[in-house]
Amino acid sequence: MIETTISDISEHIGEQVKLSGWAYNFRSSGKIFFLQLRDGTGRIQAVYVKNDLTDEQWDRLQDINIESSIRVIGTVKQDDRSPTGFELGGMDIEIINLSKDDYPISKKEHGPDFLLDNRHLWLRSNKQWAIQKIRNTIIQSTYEYMNDNGFIKFDSPILTPSACEGTTELFEVEYFDSGNAYLSQSGQLYLEAGIMSLRRCFDFGPVFRAEKSKTRRHLTEFWMMDAEAAFVGHDENIKIQEELIIKIVKDVLEKNSDELKALERDVEPLKKVKAPFIRLTYKDAITKLQELGSDIGDSDDLGADDETMLTKEYEKPIFIERYPAEVKAFYMKRDPENPALVLNNDLLAPEGYGEIIGGSEREDNYDELLERIKEDGLPLEEFQWYLDLRRYGSVQHSGFGYGLERIVTWICGIHHLRETIPFPRMINRKTP
Secondary structure, three states: OEEEOHHHHHHHOOOEEEEEEEEEEEEEOOOEEEEEEEOOOOEEEEEEEHHHOOHHHHHHHHHOOOOOEEEEEEEEEEOOOOOOOEEEEEEEEEEEEOOOOOOOOOOOOOOHHHHHHOHHHHOOOHHHHHHHHHHHHHHHHHHHHHHHOOOEEOOOOOEEOOOOOOOOOOOEEEOOOOOEEEEOOOOHHHHHHHHHHHOEEEEEEEEEOOOOOOOOOOOOEEEEEEEEEEOOOHHHHHHHHHHHHHHHHHHHHHHOHHHHHHOOOOOHHHHOOOOOOEEEEHHHHHHHHHHOOOOOOOOOOOOHHHHHHHHOOOOOOEEEEOOEHHHOOOOEOEEOOEEEEEOEEEEEEOOOOEEEEEEEEEOOOHHHHHHHHHHOOOOHHHHHHHHHHHHOOOOOEEEEEEEHHHHHHHHHOOOOHHHOOOOOEEOOEOOO
16 A cells, blocks of 8 residues: 555556545535545545445445545546546545534635634635645745855844834834834845845845735735845846746746646736846836826825736836835935936836835945935934944945735735735734
8 A cells, every 4th residue: 555645646546545634525426425635735536436335434434524634545547537637446544533513614605804714724725725835936936046146045133123114114022121122124234234244145034014004915924035135236136136036937837837727827927927027217107107097296106006007007027116215215225327216126016916026226335324314314323233334345235125925916816915824914913
């Protein structure tokens, strides 16, 4: 008897195997029992014929209820009618643990609040399984790209003494007898210290925003990858971002075809994610939006509706660069050709999904950075260490950060970020 998993079932056609998993559905005609099994690697149907089983074996099948944990024993058969291409000719079944009650999530429609209240169980559904598998591929693809391009993993602190971007939308934590600390909104500033040692580095972890927003694009706790690179300017920074996104999409298309099918994702738009991406200046983007009917002003930051409108006009991701300095963070390098602008970019995903990356060349001049900190009214003493990076051996450098959940949402073709993280935290939800 071969003990295997559903993902490896194609290697055992004609052989008897044992699969361990959970019964996610079943039906019986009285003489034939159809059992749908999932094991975390895939899904398969086992077909049991009453006349081929003992009375005891048949009775065990009747005891099963939804989400009971079981071991299925049967012969692997090729079946082109099956979504997986295979099924099992059932021979026996072992019950590991019977579900104690009726499973609360059924085939009927459930509202989002009910599903989120039962998120610990909702994760077992085929759609949620597929999303988490794709999320994992995106993470692994990111690590591969970073490792292959000289970026060293660098762990930034989660507790910080001040806000990275000078915002007030942070969670405060009482920090012993030394006042308050804050849950980090980005590891960027610490990565800038790291590159002076390692040249290129990145971090990957949870960040927190106390923004009181309930839109489909916002979470209170989410995961970000931040990257910084010494001796890299604005244009090369954009090139790195483009290469990373192309690799991520390519890897998902190659490794997650079953999951994309489970999500009913139209993959044709993803196949168009190839270099070069669309590249617009902020000014050109504003002009385009105004032509499309947006009421955005000439110096306004792009809102979610603007991003959606713009990304529905193009089939590829869009780099929007050189924003007005007044709407961007203090650490961004001014454009030498027009100091009213900064050398930054946002990367917008197509199909209406909006911003997935924000990046810029960083201000490397001590005096200029000091002036920016003062202009923004930031506490100078808390940024002295950051100024030290410019005081001792400053170099041209650039970086960017991506929101993992936003990338997962776009690639999976789903509507709301809350489905892309195992246990979403939002303004009105911190359970389960």
